[in-house]
Amino acid sequence: xxxxxxxxxxxxxxxxxxxxxxxxxxxxxxxxxxxxxxxxxxxxxxxxxxxxxxxxxxxxxxxxxxxxxxxxxxxxxxxxxxxxxxxxxxxxxxxxxxxxxxxxxxxxxxxxxxxxxxxxxxxxxxxxxxxxxxxxxxxxxxxxxxxxxxxxxxxxxxxxxxxxxxxxxxxxxxxxxxxxxxxxxxxxxxxxxxxxxxxxxxxxxxxxxxxxxxxxxxxxxxxxxxxxxxxxxxxxxxxxxxxxxxxxxxxxxxxxxxxxxxxxxxxxxxxxxxxxxxxxxxxxxxxxxxxxxxxxxxxxxxxxxxxxxxxxxxxxxxxxxxxxxxxxxx
Numbered sequence: 001x002x003x004x005x006x007x008x009x010x011x012x013x014x015x016x017x018x019x020x021x022x023x024x025x026x027x028x029x030x031x032x033x034x035x036x037x038x039x040x041x042x043x044x045x046x047x048x049x050x051x052x053x054x055x056x057x058x059x060x061x062x063x064x065x066x067x068x069x070x071x072x073x074x075x076x077x078x079x080x081x082x083x084x085x086x087x088x089x090x091x092x093x094x095x096x097x098x099x100x101x102x103x104x105x106x107x108x109x110x111x112x113x114x115x116x117x118x119x120x121x122x123x124x125x126x127x128x129x130x131x132x133x134x135x136x137x138x139x140x141x142x143x144x145x146x147x148x149x150x151x152x153x154x155x156x157x158x159x160x161x162x163x164x165x166x167x168x169x170x171x172x173x174x175x176x177x178x179x180x181x182x183x184x185x186x187x188x189x190x191x192x193x194x195x196x197x198x199x200x201x202x203x204x205x206x207x208x209x210x211x212x213x214x215x216x217x218x219x220x221x222x223x224x225x226x227x228x229x230x231x232x233x234x235x236x237x238x239x240x241x242x243x244x245x246x247x248x249x250x251x252x253x254x255x256x257x258x259x260x261x262x263x264x265x266x267x268x269x270x271x272x273x274x275x276x277x278x279x280x281x282x283x284x285x286x287x288x289x290x291x292x293x294x295x296x297x298x299x300x301x302x303x304x305x306x307x308x309x310x311x312x313x314x315x316x317x318x319x320x321x322x323x324x325x326x327x328x329x330x
Contacts (some may be wrong), residue, residue: 010038010110010178011093015080016055017045019101022222026103031062035110040065040091041086046074051101068079081174081197082190089184097178098237099127099197101195103141104220109133113178115211121180128183128209130201132157132176136217149173149221154310157213163279164207164305166199167263167286167319168256171309172211174198183209192266195258205312207279253320257329260290282306289321290329297321 014031020285030040037277042065044052052067059065068087068206074089075083079127088096097110113131120129135149153170158164167169177198187204205211264287270280285304289297298321302306308314 009093010035010092010097010114011088012040012087012097013084013088014040014042014100014101015045015084016047016051016097016101017043017077017080018047018049020049020051020053020054022102022224024058024106026099026101027055027058027062027065027178029103029105029107029260030099031064032107033105033110034108038064038110039091040099040130041068041084041087041091042066043070043087045076045080075097078194078196084272085184085188085197089181089188092199093181095178095180098183100175100221100233102222102224103135103175104138104222106218106220107137109218110178112214112216112218114205116214117180120210120212124210126182128186128205129180129212130172130183130209131178131212131214132202133214134216135173135176135219135221138220140222142172142220142222144225145181148217150257154312155272157215158309158311159213161213163203163282164307165229165309166203166206167306168259168285169308169313170199172198172202173221174201175200175221183214188268191269192217192264193258193261193265195255196261200262200266203262204269207266207270207277207283208274214310233270238286249316249320252316253324255321256317256326257292260287260329273292291326293323293326294324311322 028041042055050191055067070083084113097113113163117129117131136144137146137149137152138144150156157171177192179201183201184206186208187201188201190197200212263266263283267280267283267287270277270283282304286306289300292300298318303319308317
């Protein structure tokens with residue numbers, strides 16, 4: 001088992017809520033990691049099942065498990081992770097990652113992520129760095145449904161100009177992320193207009209630092225009825241015969257225009273930390289789409305190069321920009 005000194009230790013952040021059925025299996029996969037210098041920090045979002053009993057039992061045996069106590073009550077998934085990230089900054093660890101409560105990690109997940117992150121840190125000293133990877137999609141019993149989450153969703157890592165995609169579409173999944181302290185220093189606090197913590201962190205990494213990718217499934221991403229997000233294929237959103245097609249289209253429209261508010265918060269963060277940042281103009285141009293007419297939006301977004309990753313997603317993006325009146329998107 002690989003060990004390392006304190007400055008290379010990892011804080012694992014788990015947002016817990018009613019996860020009793022799969023929780024033990026996930027935590028055991030963390031305990032069985034080839035890299036051992038980690039601390040698992042858990043915040044329970046007022047679970048009503050036996051999740052805390054499971055965690056208390058494991059924490060009594062495994063001293064690297066820390067249960068976070070506070071008075072904030074039930075916050076929901078995004079804010080639960082947000083509180084965990086705020087807590088993480090008070091820790092001594094140099095690196096940070098997220099854990100869902102119902103997945104299973106490959107034994108070499110931390111080893112490979114740390115090696116990739118340190119490579120980028122050596123090339124770009126002092127810069128924020130975020131590493132992510134592919135996942136395997138599995139069912140409740142861990143039977144494989146798809147060998148690649150990225151292929152399953154029709155998304156990919158963007159090596160060149162990731163911001164041109166990340167402004168409108170996230171391709172980074174939180175449970176695959178490993179990041180350094182420098183990224184948290186610029187990303188926190190997470191603004192209220194951020195759509196999700198992983199999307200916001202990806203944007204900050206693209207603007208202020210570096211994004212690295214491991215083209216290998218290092219997580220078994222479990223699909224079940226209680227998934228907060230889950231693996232959703234783009235074809236499910238494109239099928240007009242689906243009873244939920246209109247609902248999904250409208251939800252996507254709301255998310256698209258919320259992404260412009262998210263970008264506005266990003267522009268403020270850039271002006272705060274690095275006013276001469278080369279990405280500021282692009283971010284501000286994307287924000288301006290909210291105030292443009294539908295036809296102006298189409299012209300502007302094509303000129304700035306912001307796009308979705310597939311032809312299907314691009315059709316959805318353009319249709320939402322075109323079919324939403326100006327006074328309905330602010």
